[in-house]
Amino acid sequence: MNLEICNLTKQYKDKIAVDSVSLNISPGVWGLLGANGAGKTTLIKMAVGIAPPTSGKILYDGIEIGALGEAYRDILGYLPQDFGFYPEFTVLDYLEYISALKGLSKNRTKSKIDELLRVLNLTDVRKKKIFKLSGGMKRRVGIAQAFLNDPEILILDEPTSGLDPGERVKFRKFISEFAQNRIVLISTHIVSDVEYIATCNAVMKDGKIISTGSTGELVKAVEGRVWESIISPDQLDRCERNTRIVNVLNEKDGNLSIRYLSASPDIPNSKPAVPRLEDLYLWLFPQDKSEKEEI
Template sequence: MELFINNVSKQFKDKNAVNDVSLHITSGVWGLLGANGAGKTTLMRMIAGIMEPSDGKIEYDGIPITTLKGKYRDIFGYLPQEFGFYPEFTVKDYLEYVATLKGLTKKDTKKKINELLENLSLENVRNKKINKLSGGMKRRVGIAQALLNDPEVLILDEPTSGLDPGERVRFRKMISEFAKDRIVLISTHIVSDIEYIATKNAIMKNGQIIATGTTDELVQEMNGKVWECEVSTEQLPEYEKKLQIVNLRNEDDGKVTVRYLAEKPFSSESFKVKPRLEDLYLWLFPQETNKEVK
């Protein structure tokens, strides 16, 4: 079970949204990390067969997906950033409709829908119209439709958008179990979605893959660049002005522990700390430092 992305590019007028991307994706959870506008969604849409590359090709087990056509769709599940549904559909109606499109039998449809509603905590809203659901619940319905045909290849674009922290934990557990003998590719800018469950990660910036590897391999780049120190509240504005701060923690003694990224320590009181994937992400995408990176 292998997905080959071979020198794939996508040109939109005067912009290269994806530029000569190559990846060899094997079974397990893969994370595709990048800031908004990095080209992740365009790449996902090409892998899904919704959009054709301007150059390059995508193969599943050595066969181009354009050749596989329906056979590829049969083993494929996809959650886009925004999924469409008729306003009058209930959750159950919508999942039955998608199951029909995916060719499931009535028996399999009933069994799979019941299983997914339970796993995604949607049982109590099975007969509720989707347009009346919260954003988090709508997202869970989207995840359910992607899983209906028990796909060999599952592509999830920003899957936890709108989910609360508890829902994110349950989602990660479910996906980790699901991916044992399948390919799962998760595109996200929320680092915690993939930090601990991803077999490998690919980092995308300006339409290109700039790094690939396990979490442990990738964070090695940040060795000696992540620091902590304790400062007074009076000192804090100076640190905030001059440093790329990734975290602040108030201490019982009234001081503040500052975690920051730098090639060398800002003060003699600073000490090196073990880097995390979030540190690497914010180092590569400094404009995201003041945004939500969970």
């Protein structure tokens, strides 16, 4: 089982959204990390076959996905950033409708929907109209439809948008268990979604894949660039102007514990900190730059 992205490019007039991307995706959880505007969604749309590439190709087990046609869609689960539904659909109506589109039998449809409603904590709202649900519940309905056909390839675009922290933890556990002998690709800018469950991460910036590897391999890029120090509250404003601070914690004595990114220790009494994937993300995608619309 292998999904191979070969020199994939997507150009819109004078804008190159995806620029010669190549990835060899094997079973397990893969994180596709990048800021808004990096090209993640465009890459995802080509990977699921709903947007044709300008050049390059995508192969599943050595065969182009266009040639596989319906056979590829049969083994694919996909959650877009925004999934559509008829306003009058209840949760159950919608999942039964998607099951019919995917060709599931009635018996399989019932058992699978019951399972997903239970796992995603949607059983109590199964007869409620989707448009009346909270944002987090709507997102869970979208996640459920992607799992209906037990896909061999599961591609999720910003799956935890709108979920609360507890729901995110449950989602990560669910994905980790599901990914046995399957390909799961999660496109996200929420680093915690993939930091501990991803087999491999690909970091995308300005339409290109700039780095791939496990979390441990990737964070080596910021070793010696993550620092911690204790400062007084009146020092914070100056430190924020001159240093890329990523976390501030109030101490019991009234001082502040800060975590910051720098090529050298800029603040007195700084100590090196163990780098995390979030540190790498913030190093590559500084938050002081205005975010672009995702493409």
